Amino acid sequence: MPVSAVELTKRFGDVTAVSELSFDVEAGTITGFLGPNGAGKTTTLRLLLGLAAPTHGRALVFGQPYAELEWPARRVGAVLEAADLHPGRTGRDHLRVLARAVRVPPSRVDEVLALVDLAAAADRRAAAYSLGMRQRLALAAALLGDPELLILDEPANGLDPEGVRWLRDFLRAFATQGRTVFVSSHHLAEVAQTVERVVIIKHGRLVADVPLSELVAESSSLEDAFLDLTAGSRP
Amino acid sequence: MTHQLSSELLKLRTTRTVAALLLAAAGLTLLGTLIEGLSRTAGELAQEDAQRTMFSAGISAVFFATLAGLIVVTSEFRYGTIRPTLLAEPRRRIVLAAKLLVAALAGVLFAIVCVGIAFGGGLAILAARDIHAAVSAAHITPLVFGTIASSALGAMLGVAVGTLIRNQAGAIVAIAAYAFLVDAALFAAAPSVGRFLPGKAGDALAARPDELLLGPGAGAAMLIAWTLAFVAAAVVRSDRSDV
Numbered sequence: 111m112p113v114s115a116v117e118l119t120k121r122f123g124d125v126t127a128v129s130e131l132s133f134d135v136e137a138g139t140i141t142g143f144l145g146p147n148g149a150g151k152t153t154t155l156r157l158l159l160g161l162a163a164p165t166h167g168r169a170l171v172f173g174q175p176y177a178e179l180e181w182p183a184r185r186v187g188a189v190l191e192a193a194d195l196h197p198g199r200t201g202r203d204h205l206r207v208l209a210r211a212v213r214v215p216p217s218r219v220d221e222v223l224a225l226v227d228l229a230a231a232a233d234r235r236a237a238a239y240s241l242g243m244r245q246r247l248a249l250a251a252a253l254l255g256d257p258e259l260l261i262l263d264e265p266a267n268g269l270d271p272e273g274v275r276w277l278r279d280f281l282r283a284f285a286t287q288g289r290t291v292f293v294s295s296h297h298l299a300e301v302a303q304t305v306e307r308v309v310i311i312k313h314g315r316l317v318a319d320v321p322l323s324e325l326v327a328e329s330s331s332l333e334d335a336f337l338d339l340t341a342g343s344r345p
Numbered sequence: 346m347t348h349q350l351s352s353e354l355l356k357l358r359t360t361r362t363v364a365a366l367l368l369a370a371a372g373l374t375l376l377g378t379l380i381e382g383l384s385r386t387a388g389e390l391a392q393e394d395a396q397r398t399m400f401s402a403g404i405s406a407v408f409f410a411t412l413a414g415l416i417v418v419t420s421e422f423r424y425g426t427i428r429p430t431l432l433a434e435p436r437r438r439i440v441l442a443a444k445l446l447v448a449a450l451a452g453v454l455f456a457i458v459c460v461g462i463a464f465g466g467g468l469a470i471l472a473a474r475d476i477h478a479a480v481s482a483a484h485i486t487p488l489v490f491g492t493i494a495s496s497a498l499g500a501m502l503g504v505a506v507g508t509l510i511r512n513q514a515g516a517i518v519a520i521a522a523y524a525f526l527v528d529a530a531l532f533a534a535a536p537s538v539g540r541f542l543p544g545k546a547g548d549a550l551a552a553r554p555d556e557l558l559l560g561p562g563a564g565a566a567m568l569i570a571w572t573l574a575f576v577a578a579a580v581v582r583s584d585r586s587d588v
Contacts, residue, residue: 156587156588159432160431160435161428161431161432161587161588162587162588163585163587176435177435177436179435182432182433182435183432183433186432188432190428191425191428193424193425194424194425194426194428194429195424195425195426196360196420196424196426197424198360198361198362199356199359199360200359203355203359206355206359207352207355207356207359208352208429208430208433210348210351210352210355211348211349211352211430211433211434212348212433212434213348248429251429
């Protein structure tokens with residue numbers, strides 16, 4: 111199983127960000143990870159990627175904690191925040207630094223730059239990048255190891271309509287190759303066009319883990335279903 | 346480990362921060378050499394002690410190497426690059442070890458450049474003022490190698506402190522306040538205690554001429570002990586912390 115959360119709980123002091131959350135993401139699917147702001151989506155992704163330690167339960171990728179994977183970049187590519195860049199470093203150098211750490215040849219940097227259509231801007235400093243360019247650079251970094259699983263946090267943020275369509279096509283093609291995408295998003299209309307399954311959380315707890323078709327069949331749209339399921343999450 | 350090391354080396358070379366710090370260290374060393382070499386009369390500068398003080402201006406390298414070590418870690422937290430870094434290499438001790446090694450290398454480079462400027466500038470001043478060089482190899486050797494060792498250890502201490510504090514501005518203020526206020530004040534008030542502190546142990550290791558400091562060997566032992574203690578704390582913090 112590419113992604114498994116097993117009774118996953120994370121507390122920050124008195125605040126419980128994620129609470130006894132269990133779900134699986136199956137191979138070869140695009141699964142959307144939805145929830146209102148502050149529902150615990152980013153925390154869950156950080157737990158899955160070993161950046162934060164669970165208070166209780168397990169966060170597994172390919173059946174193991176991320177940090178115990180033999181060669182993690184070969185299995186998992188992740189984008190958490192597109193702003194995770196040094197503004198003084200060029201896009202190409204950002205990727206060269208990571209390529210060395212994930213043990214892929216320098217030629218792979220040019221490949222992923224071409225893949226996300228960023229080759230022309232690669233030698234500019236990241237400070238000059240638009241949010242959309244940062245998103246694409248972060249995605250390029252995630253693809254360096256040619257992973258089987260992509261974990262993406264709000265990847266469509268800052269993308270223009272052309273970029274959104276490009277991302278959708280890219281993720282579909284990625285999943286068609288038998289690979290897996292687990293993607294958090296606020297853009298419900300976009301999610302409705304891209305994902306096959308949705309995991310929805312509210313206050314750190316699971317409220318739905320169903321095929322998109324099932325959810326939409328019961329309501330008139332994903333938006334209606336989402337708002338019904340997460341109603342009352344605002345104080 | 347070699348991959349992480351090579352990645353960390355490339356990080357240093359692909360931003361301007363470390364180069365700017367090296368430039369600042371070199372500039373301050375040149376200024377120190379000029380002040381020591383030109384503000385004294387020919388009679389004073391003919392003395393061995395005055396010449397040793399002038400040649401030891403390269404000690405500026407230590408503070409800037411410490412800052413470089415600090416920034417190696419804190420810039421990752423400031424810009425969030427710690428996340429891609431730890432996704433690429435989730436074994437945090439490997440990342441920390443690579444940063445310690447790379448910072449130490451930077452420290453060695455800083456010291457070589459600064460000692461070179463102090464000696465080059467100092468000898469040029471002596472020649473221009475027609476003063477005979479009174480220092481011997483017995484003075485120069487500990488000064489050169491002591492400054493290099495002190496600078497490498499200072500940079501590693503910077504990495505450890507940066508790992509503990511994380512906040513870049515906070516860490517820089519803490520190190521600067523410590524180096525220029527706490528360390529100096531404690532040494533002035535109680536030299537017998539203050540000389541064991543990291544700053545003064547580093548000065549002793551770099552063979553700075555001062556009767557109240559420890560000897561170079563004892564200074565080295567103290568600075569190594571301080572560095573190991575901070576690195577141990579940094580390992581614990583890095584193992585346990587969420588990013």
